[in-house]
Amino acid sequence: MPLSASLKKGLSFPAIAAPMFLVSGPELVISTCKSGMIGTFPALNQRTSEGYAQWLTEIKSALTPDDAAFGVNLIVHNTNTRLMADLQITVDHKVPLVITSLGAVKDVVDAVHSYGGVVFHDVINARHAKKAAEAGVDGLILVAAGAGGHAGNQHPFALINEIKSFFSGTIILSGAISTGRDVAASLMAGADLAYMGTRFIATTEARADAAYKDMLVDTSAKDITYTDAISGINANFLTPSLIANGLDPAAAKDPHHTIDMAHELNSEAKAWKTVWSAGQGVGSIFDILPVAELVARLKGEFTTAIADFSTRTI
Ligand SMILES: Cc1cc2nc3c(=O)[nH]c(=O)nc-3n(C[C@H](O)[C@H](O)[C@H](O)COP(=O)(O)O)c2cc1C
Incomplete structure (x- = not known):
């Protein structure tokens, strides 16, 4: 399904830098959006709801209409006592994209839709995808085997084919996507957008220890x-x-x-x-660089992959 106009705005690369606990902050989001790719962060990366609101103000004031949209991740679970306060702040700030994890709840989806926001929900199997579709989410993030963070154990082709058979919303593919060629392959497999986490930890802007970033290069x-x-x-x-x-x-x-x-x-x-999390895509990480350079490289690899494919005869 085509992407909503609000997320197409300023987008020059079909991918999202995934929200990462303790790793994604305003620097990463701003650089990503300015490079033409959607940047995101988990609301819980700020210790308080007030701090979360401050980050939203900081990000919104740094971005221009030419930049890609940004998003936040909300954990929808009864252990997240901040959910209602953070949701209200999200609505007040009209955050363009909300990524929900764990619970897919209609009231949360309706609150984001009330101001024209878009909701994508994380899933690791078709059962969770059906529940999220019933809650009215706009898109599903298929977290396949090998992803960083809380990964599933299903192959990306198995997930995408099964979920596309009953869901006509936006499909975002996740799991060990590290290069522009991987992004092209995700679209070829039927995704509308790719979702990249681990590769973005090895950037200058990520809030990760230097030793963590080095470990990504070495493993x-x-x-x-x-x-x-x-x-x-x-x-x-x-x-x-x-x-x-x-x-x-x-x-x-x-x-x-x-x-x-x-x-x-x-x-x-x-x-x-x-204990540092990473996906199986670490084998494709050889350097730590600023986000602008990484995205420029990803765009080049993406274009080359498509050009190579279009000249294939079989
Ligand atoms: C260190 C780390 C922290 C993460 N934290 C979160 C999080 O707070 N919320 C969330 O929805 N996903 C989280 N994820 C998962 C990512 O959003 C994304 O699904 C995953 O990184 C994609 O796979 P990849 O790392 O192989 O690219 C995390 C992943 C990593 C590596």
């Missing part, structure tokens, strides 16, 4: 551990960071051996600050 897919031991939900983590925290990667993968890192460190935020 490849074999160095990613998929485990629910850190936060109770399956997610992908850099194996060297598990080891650095005294955790045994083999034990982390064992369903009978619960580490409960979040409990040990008193909070999930501390766990994510210490």
Whole structure:
């Protein structure tokens, strides 16, 4: 399905820099939008709702009508006691794109639609996608196997074909998308937009430790551990960071051996600050660079991929 006019505005590359806990802030969002790609951040990256509102003001005042739209991520779950306050701020600021995670709730969708905002919802399987479609979301983010953060375990082709059979809204594909060629392949597979997380941690603007960024350059897919031991939900983590925290990667993968890192460190935020998440796309990351340079490179790779494909004879 075509993208809404509000998200097409200023868009010169068909992708979203995904919201990342503790990593995405206004610097990353502003640089991304100014490069022609949609920039996003999780509202919870600010400690308070007031701080969240300040970031929105900062981002809106830096962006011009020529820049791409921006978005925020709201965690829709009863553990997020800030949801209603953050939603009201989102409505007051008329945030162009809202990405909801965990719960797909009609009231939240209606609140965003009330001012003309667009709602995309994260899913890892068709069952969640059907529920989100019933709640009236405009788009679905298909989080396939190998993605950074809370990833699913289904192949992207399996997800996209199954979900497109019943959902006619915008399709956003996610999981180990690291190059412009990967973005072109996502569109070829049927997505309207690609969704890139891990690749954007290795940028100057990302709020990640220098050692975390270096680890992304030094590792490849074999160095990613998929485990629910850190936060109770399956997610992908850099194996060297598990080891650095005294955790045994083999034990982390064992369903009978619960580490409960979040409990040990008193909070999930501390766990994510210490144990670093990344997707299997790390094998395609060779440098840390400013977002403007990264997006310029992605655009070049995208154009080359399409040109190569159009000259194929079989
Ligand atoms: C460090 C890290 C933190 C993340 N935090 C969030 C988050 O707070 N909310 C969210 O919806 N997704 C979060 N994600 C998932 C991303 O939004 C996105 O789905 C994922 O990074 C895409 O896969 P990729 O990393 O392989 O590109 C996070 C991912 C990473 C790597």
